[in-house]
Amino acid sequence: MLNYFKTIYKVGKSLIQGMLVTWKSFWQPSITVQFPDEKLITPERFRGALTFDKETCTACNLCVKACPTACISLEPAVDPATKKRIAKVSWYQIDFGKCNYCRLCEEACPTKPIKSVRHTHQYEWGMLERKEMFVKWERMSPSTEPSTSGSTNMKPI
Amino acid sequence: MILPVWNESQKRSALILFGIASAGAGISIAIGEIGARFSKIWQCLSSFALKNSIPTALLTTLSMIIQCSILIGFISGAVMFMVWWERKVSAHMQNRLGPMFTGGWHGWAQTIADAIKLLLKEDIIPAEAKPWVHRLAPIVAFVPAFLCYAALPFGEGLISADLDIGILYIFAISGLSVLGIVMAGWGSGNKYSLLGGLRSAAQSVSYEIPRVLSVVPILMMVGSLKLTSIANVQTGFWRLAGIPLLPRWFIFYPIVGQIAFLIFLISSVAETNRTPFDIAEAESELVAGFHTEYSGMKFSFFFLAEYAYVFLSSGLTTVLFLGGGSGPVLPSWSWFLLKSFAVVFLFLWFRWTFPRLRVDRLMEFTWKFLLPWSFINILITGFILLF
Amino acid sequence: MNTEILRIQGQDSKTEEMILNLGPQHPSTHGVLRVILKMDGEVITSAQPDVGYLHRGTEKLAENRTYPQMLVISDRWDYLAAMSNNLVWALAVEKLMQIEVPARGQILRVIMVELNRIASHLVFFGTYGIDIGAYTPFLYAFREREKILDLFEEVSGARMTYNYIRIGGVMADLPKDWIGRCRSFLEWMKPRFIEYDTLLTENPIFQDRTKNIGILPQPLAISYGISGPNLRGSSYRFDLRKDAPYCLYEKFNFSIPTGKNGDCWDRYWVRIEEMKESVKIIEQALDLLPEGECNAKVPRIIRPPMGEVYAQIEAPRGMLGIYLVSDGGDKPYRVHVRPPSFINLAVLQEILVGMKVADVIAILGSIDIVLGEVDR
Amino acid sequence: MTPQEMFSIIQAQYKNITEIPYPQSPHAAPAHEGKPYRDPHLYLQCPSELWLEFANFLKNEENLSFDYLTFVTALDYAKVNPQEPIRIEVVYHLYSFKHRHSIVVKISLQRENPVLSSVIQVWKTSDWQEREVYDMFGVKFEGHPNCSRILMWEGFPGWPLRKDYVHIPDRYDD
Known part of the structure; x- marks a missing residue:
């Protein structure tokens, strides 16, 4: 009979203790970051969207080999006069539908001091159709903007 | 709670909200005062009607319409507030913020936005479902909730139907909504809601009995079923040599009050299908229980019914145990609102702390624990009343 | 019953x-x-x-990817504990090529894997609370997990698919005051365990829902090849970190929690205790962290010799193993991943018979499977 | 129990179970590749018709007592490199909790329609793992209650992990 009341007391006590935990955190300040107004600062090694620097790239294909999902494709530039391949790139395309953001291409890129393909800190990046995921950088065309076959896609979501 | 530093829009919306709050208080004071003197107004009105021979039947229907609209207006207002309040309380209990953007300061207009969204949603009746049972279920679940409010005393004189069988009426009518849930379960044709419906039928039936029996000691002490008389018995204080020690609420009666209060609270949490007894719409097992197949307006009916019952149960707890409407300075109806929202906070607090009981353990808990204790409680009151 | x-x-x-x-x-x-x-x-x-809804054919993928590229695929097996997947793949290849990773690299790996174990058990704690009906523990668990993911983001650049542990060592050394932030996280974590215990472990309703439910007897567990916290829940002391130590685990002293009668509550309790042990391991590892180079000399194109190897580690969900057969080329000839969740899940068809619907969810939750690893 | 002692116990019982020798680097292998490596366990080659009986022996034998089947997998030696004859090899990796030692048993079957007796009576974990080997390599396991595909959907054509499997690319671009 006695332990019947003891169990009731024990059950009641632990229920109340559980409620006190939620009561204590009821008064603690909340930790939500309200995204559009407040934004978290991304750490220095953050692997965001990839950018590409047309001038420094020597079209050595190391990044193409390093990529696990083979989403990088490029074409070396050809000197119109001598019809020989020169150490520049004519166009460079990354298919962000397949990219793993794994930084293997950046590590494989031999260009000094700043790598020609590297991660930025940009994560606000939405695309509407699959075609928009093919980001293409052309060196020959006058426009320096990275153009996709369609609308420019660098607009935040 | 550290208030975040306010930017421009938050200051402006704070002002708007303050305006709404004060207007709300003004209207309720007006209703409160009119309510209190309702009988006097009623006399002069009926005498005026007699003089220039307006049929009294027209007058009674007119007052009936006014009372119903006030009641429905109040309940939907209270339910709207409670939905928003639950989301804010649960958020802060979990260290997050809850709705913040709709309508400015702390997202006060969130429920209104939800209500409009639910109205605009498409009303799907699944192919498997029996159409008429599927359509009727929310109505059968929703209407009894509003009927019960007729007999709930919101303060002195603020009661629309002062029945002398007040409590019996409320328990009888609130029992009806189980029918709605079972109809929803069986009507929507999918296995999960069938399970949910059957479970909630078993649960409501078995929790109705301890809930009613826990009120019996109070009836024995007061001697009448009339809710207003129960409330009046609890006014005033126990005076120990002049100084007011404790208010005369039933909860402070020696043993009887506490046991009855606890049993009533637990079984009314179970009656309204809320955690830790929400096996009817257990998200993790039955996807959404009996209202899986409901969308749009019908879903909001179930939602409103649940919150109406929560407020009804907390209102009943205040009237029965916390002396609804008796309090020193403020007018009676504000004491009633304060106490019942405190009890609603208790309901919310339970929901966001406790896990869910299993079906058979829940039944066992009623039949083997709550029921015997309510009988013992009646026994003890019997002895107390003898001496 | x-x-x-x-x-x-x-x-x-x-x-x-x-x-x-x-x-x-x-x-x-x-x-x-x-x-x-x-x-x-x-x-x-x-x-x-x-099962099979999330099958991505990692074993076929492995046959035409080079060894470092396979690390990126390994992140996607048990996506709640990607560090353990990276570690087991790196260990397999290093064993095949007989590479010795310097002490600093190994201890860095231990720190990362144990942090990842805490994060993965926190997800278990949160989702198990929801399975039983309590919504608040989930938010508390994810509040702590956010702090761990921030630590990972600083060190590797990503929050879930780290690709941090590489063949021969780690991607890069720790950023400046990472150790300080890691220690402050550990200090923050200790009082949280008391909070979790009062909120869920000792909660009578929770115990009523999980005690004596889904009892997994020891012989059945061994014959079904169960491993990890599920096996330890059925009171069998077997942990690869103690029985077959890898990565300098023999240097740390920590205890192996084991349950008593193998029901859902014991499996849950074992994971909560394991989190406390992991906090102890990380503290010892942070004190023990030697200076010096953290990567071994690894050729640019990794071409392990012919042969076969089986490396296994104690992942948060059980014994994660890689059976690697190489024919001397730069791509593996055959890779088989021994997925703990896939094997633990098979016991479900035995212990669910006779239980109620609410128990099905409690038992499924207590086995703690991740479908990425079940289907590979 | 060192591999040699284990092998002597097994040899006493079963004659035609041979030990697989340590792999030799093929003569043409370039020097920098280093010596071939293999885990220091005992590797046994067992004929397929003897396997079920040998499995029971491994489990119930007092000082072997392999009660834990770590994993079951298979390898498809289709491409002809001089050392490996064309076959499908099913690999059983066993571990003993009592003695803390492990053993690897390999069974080679011909590639046309490989058949092997199932060890589901001995270790229940082989239920799903053998179904996966069937799903990926087409090895039929007799005595298995439902030897059907587990990861792929029922009507999946072909055995995906075989070296000669031609994949029909699934189109989702447009």
């Missing part, structure tokens, strides 16, 4: 059996899993899990 239920279904009460599809879209199957339940009322008569 089982016999008593089966007796009820006598011949006279002719109840027609109901087949219920639990999943693949269901709030508590922790991913895309479907369990076909044959039920008599609320009691389960037979359960048959149906």
